[in-house]
Amino acid sequence: MTSPEIKIIPRNTYLLVWGVLMFLLLLNFGLAEIRLGPFNLVVSLAVAFIQTLLMLLYLMHARYDSGLTRLFVIVGFVWLLIMFDLVLSDYLTRGGVPSTLRDSWKHGAWPAATNNFPAGFSTNGR
Amino acid sequence: MADAHPTLAEQFDDLPQQRNAALLGMWTFLATEVLFFGGLFLSYTIYRHAYYEAFEEAGRHVKILYGSINTALLLTSSLTMSLAIHSAQVGQQRLLVRFLRLTIFLGICFLVVKGMEYKSDIDEHFVPGARFEHGLPAQAQIFWFLYWIMTGVHSLHLLVGIGLLVVITWMARKGRFSEHYNNPVVISGLYWHFVDVIWVWLYALFYLVNRN
Numbered sequence: 001m002t003s004p005e006i007k008i009i010p011r012n013t014y015l016l017v018w019g020v021l022m023f024l025l026l027l028n029f030g031l032a033e034i035r036l037g038p039f040n041l042v043v044s045l046a047v048a049f050i051q052t053l054l055m056l057l058y059l060m061h062a063r064y065d066s067g068l069t070r071l072f073v074i075v076g077f078v079w080l081l082i083m084f085d086l087v088l089s090d091y092l093t094r095g096g097v098p099s100t101l102r103d104s105w106k107h108g109a110w111p112a113a114t115n116n117f118p119a120g121f122s123t124n125g126r
Numbered sequence: 127m128a129d130a131h132p133t134l135a136e137q138f139d140d141l142p143q144q145r146n147a148a149l150l151g152m153w154t155f156l157a158t159e160v161l162f163f164g165g166l167f168l169s170y171t172i173y174r175h176a177y178y179e180a181f182e183e184a185g186r187h188v189k190i191l192y193g194s195i196n197t198a199l200l201l202t203s204s205l206t207m208s209l210a211i212h213s214a215q216v217g218q219q220r221l222l223v224r225f226l227r228l229t230i231f232l233g234i235c236f237l238v239v240k241g242m243e244y245k246s247d248i249d250e251h252f253v254p255g256a257r258f259e260h261g262l263p264a265q266a267q268i269f270w271f272l273y274w275i276m277t278g279v280h281s282l283h284l285l286v287g288i289g290l291l292v293v294i295t296w297m298a299r300k301g302r303f304s305e306h307y308n309n310p311v312v313i314s315g316l317y318w319h320f321v322d323v324i325w326v327w328l329y330a331l332f333y334l335v336n337r338n
Contacts, residue, residue: 006145008212009208010212011212014208014212018204018205022198022202025194029194032190032334033337034338036338037338040334040335040338045330045335047330048327055319055322055326059322060315066149069146069150072154073153075157076156076157083161083165083168084164087168088171091172091176092175
């Protein structure tokens with residue numbers, strides 16, 4: 001197995017990235033004072049995302065790492081996305097799902113409920 | 127290998143391979159840290175979605191000046207950490223020690239500012255519990271609960287980072303690192319930057335998004 005040589009990132013790159021990070025901090029601070037309605041959240045998180053990307057790629061030199069290391073970097077965040085996706089797909093859709101099996105016919109997803117359940121069977125939420 | 131470098135452990139073929147193994151190990155650890163903090167960020171997301179108005183009102187009482195100063199301190203400490211790594215890679219021993227000390231100093235400054243902020247938060251009764259009386263919606267306490275847990279755990283991570291860098295500085299003063307071998311400096315730097323990344327998101331979610 002051959003290993004690539006270690007890339008030394010020049011000092012000026014670090015200084016430049018730091019300058020951009022500080023600028024983004026000021027930008028984020030300033031934009032938070034302006035009323036943008038729902039876009040305040042979008043803007044703040046977008047700036048935080050760009051800052052994160054800069055830190056990962058340059059300060060944490062992910063850009064210059066081997067393919068395997070980069071895969072591990074990406075996978076860490078993919079797992080995070082899976083966790084958010086699974087949990088939010090529950091929480092964000094709760095209003096759209098019938099709360100009990102007995103009401104479910106109103107949504108058309110189930111046949112109309114009858115009372116002919118076996119003894120001991122209770123519909124959820126009753 | 128007869129011509130093996132003295133800092134090369136015997137299980138590795140060459141120094142770059144040894145270094146890549148160290149990086150891979152650290153990123154594996156950081157992936158678990160992403161999920162550790164991710165659970166807390168997920169709680170924040172769910173509760174902010176459920177109690178949007180309460181979060182908005184509660185968020186107006188977070189002290190943005192402290193948070194902004196601390197963000198600047200941490201971003202700058204990440205710069206000095208990177209410059210320390212650069213110094214190690216080009217074999218400048220004295221500069222390495224100096225930048226490491228500067229990084230530790232900035233980390234301590236962060237904790238001092240955070241302590242001052244905590245003090246004023248406590249004085250103004252922003253600790254969830256019986257004395258939390260602000261005329262805010264009851265769910266505002268969830269916001270403040272998450273604030274204390276998430277910034278608290280982050281500060282603990284920073285404290286660990288400072289301890290790590292104290293050891294690295296001590297090793298650097300003993301001349302353990304050179305342009306050929308500096309993996310512990312690079313690895314500690316990854317941890318330090320990661321703690322910085324977490325703070326950037328804490329700053330956005332607790333200090334910025336609820337201001338309007």
